[in-house]
Amino acid sequence: MNPVDWEQELKKYEDVIASGTNCMKIKAMVMLTRLSKHAPEDVLARTIPILTEILGHNVSNDSAPTLQEAAAYCLKCIACRGDGELAVEIGGHGATRSLMRLLPHSEGRMQKVLTKCMLVIVSFCNASRTVVATNGGVELIIGLLSSCTEDTRRYLLEILSVLALRRDVRKALTRLRALHYVVEAAGFGSMVSRERACQAIGLLGVTRQARRMLVELGAIPVLVAMFRDGDHATKLVAGNSLGVISAHVDYIRPVAQAGAIPLYAELLEGPDPSGKEIAEDVFCILAVAEANAVEIAGHLVRILREGDDEAKASAADVMWDLSGYKHTTSVVRDSGAIPILVELLGSGSEDVKVNVSGAFAQLSYDGTDRMALAEAGAVPILIDLMNDVDEVEELRDNAAEALVNYYVDPLYHDSVSDAINVPSFRNMQNRLTHIRASNEHMARSLRRMSVEQLTWNPDLA
Numbered sequence: 001m002n003p004v005d006w007e008q009e010l011k012k013y014e015d016v017i018a019s020g021t022n023c024m025k026i027k028a029m030v031m032l033t034r035l036s037k038h039a040p041e042d043v044l045a046r047t048i049p050i051l052t053e054i055l056g057h058n059v060s061n062d063s064a065p066t067l068q069e070a071a072a073y074c075l076k077c078i079a080c081r082g083d084g085e086l087a088v089e090i091g092g093h094g095a096t097r098s099l100m101r102l103l104p105h106s107e108g109r110m111q112k113v114l115t116k117c118m119l120v121i122v123s124f125c126n127a128s129r130t131v132v133a134t135n136g137g138v139e140l141i142i143g144l145l146s147s148c149t150e151d152t153r154r155y156l157l158e159i160l161s162v163l164a165l166r167r168d169v170r171k172a173l174t175r176l177r178a179l180h181y182v183v184e185a186a187g188f189g190s191m192v193s194r195e196r197a198c199q200a201i202g203l204l205g206v207t208r209q210a211r212r213m214l215v216e217l218g219a220i221p222v223l224v225a226m227f228r229d230g231d232h233a234t235k236l237v238a239g240n241s242l243g244v245i246s247a248h249v250d251y252i253r254p255v256a257q258a259g260a261i262p263l264y265a266e267l268l269e270g271p272d273p274s275g276k277e278i279a280e281d282v283f284c285i286l287a288v289a290e291a292n293a294v295e296i297a298g299h300l301v302r303i304l305r306e307g308d309d310e311a312k313a314s315a316a317d318v319m320w321d322l323s324g325y326k327h328t329t330s331v332v333r334d335s336g337a338i339p340i341l342v343e344l345l346g347s348g349s350e351d352v353k354v355n356v357s358g359a360f361a362q363l364s365y366d367g368t369d370r371m372a373l374a375e376a377g378a379v380p381i382l383i384d385l386m387n388d389v390d391e392v393e394e395l396r397d398n399a400a401e402a403l404v405n406y407y408v409d410p411l412y413h414d415s416v417s418d419a420i421n422v423p424s425f426r427n428m429q430n431r432l433t434h435i436r437a438s439n440e441h442m443a444r445s446l447r448r449m450s451v452e453q454l455t456w457n458p459d460l461a
Helices: 006-019 022-035 041-055 064-079 085-092 095-105 108-124 126-134 137-145 150-163 167-175 179-186 191-204 208-216 219-229 232-246 252-257 260-268 273-286 290-306 309-322 326-334 337-347 350-363 367-375 378-387 393-407 413-419 423-456
Strands: none
Touching: 006 022, 006 041, 022 041, 022 064, 041 064, 041 085, 041 095, 064 085, 064 095, 064 108, 085 095, 085 108, 085 126, 095 108, 095 126, 095 137, 108 126, 108 150, 126 137, 126 150, 126 167, 137 150, 137 167, 150 179, 150 191, 167 179, 167 191, 167 208, 179 191, 179 208, 179 219, 191 208, 191 219, 191 232, 208 219, 208 232, 219 232, 219 252, 219 260, 232 252, 232 260, 232 273, 252 260, 252 273, 252 290, 260 273, 260 290, 260 309, 273 290, 273 309, 290 309, 290 326, 290 337, 309 326, 309 337, 309 350, 326 337, 326 350, 326 367, 337 350, 337 367, 337 378, 350 367, 350 378, 350 393, 367 378, 367 393, 378 393, 378 413, 393 413, 393 423
């Protein structure tokens, strides 16, 4: 097979566009779309000014729409080549503005071709996104969505998901009460586009007003579906956005009821550090509801038994956080986690032992939890860790904090008395004494301030 002489083919194309009939021009552009899969990118780049000029013509003869449709289709095919440089060049020649001008007056196949062309360009070209976002493009897309066919709707939603990553577009969507299109985009179209829409939902959900609107529009089940069915990158985006939505007391239970907790458990025991971080943060939010805390603790116990060292460290870290909630200390105790945690405190990795010791330091402030820890054999291990100079300082401090609480408990005073002469124990004891004194002083100051304010303000008194 003879190699293609691309320079000769380009010259033929230029000659036809310059002097051929409209029918010949359309045939030449159809041939160009076929060749665009194989032609060198530098050759394709030289056709862009010609095609964008055709697209931008303000002509009124009957053949103009057909020529412009063919040009748009050619530009879409060229924009799909390579890593996006050609799409950026197409945007630089003004194609985006021409597409915005033509779209409102198009329908059927013409509208679909123009929409697909715009989607490829704005997906790769930041400057084109700016052109659309700042020249009425958001209103244009919303208007088209209200009357388009199902075939075109997908591409319009995908354009919207690209644009919604811009702050000004998100503000416009909220102002125009068009957030339902973002939720729809997260559940419809290509996975890349749906992931963008999920990310936009997370960015929108930071504000209270938009978060409420998104929940009312059904964002929670859509995000959970993406969290469950997406690839790893999509799971991270959906999980993070769902965490943003859950950061309000009214939505903690709906998120859990939609099936999110097992999905976060999968992230927690997965290999990605960012996934673990997302899961830890969201578990701490969801556990504000006691029923959620019980379910979360069940997953944590399983991970503490079966997970690798990194997963166990993350699960122990969440247990540490849950140990600080008044209503979840009993949840931690009743979950059966304490004997497993005691075993890990003696034999786990350094990160695991640090996090377990932190949880034990927190639990040791409650008498019932102190008893449960002692019965599981935690006290001798805590003493050994506090005395071990080879252990990291945080671990020894956590162990000392727990033992100080045992020392002031008459039930365990004698069993930890031998530890009192260890410097780390005395240092922690002094530190806690100062902290408690400071807290009491602060509480008295607040009470005094309240009385003084009431006395000073006769309307309040």
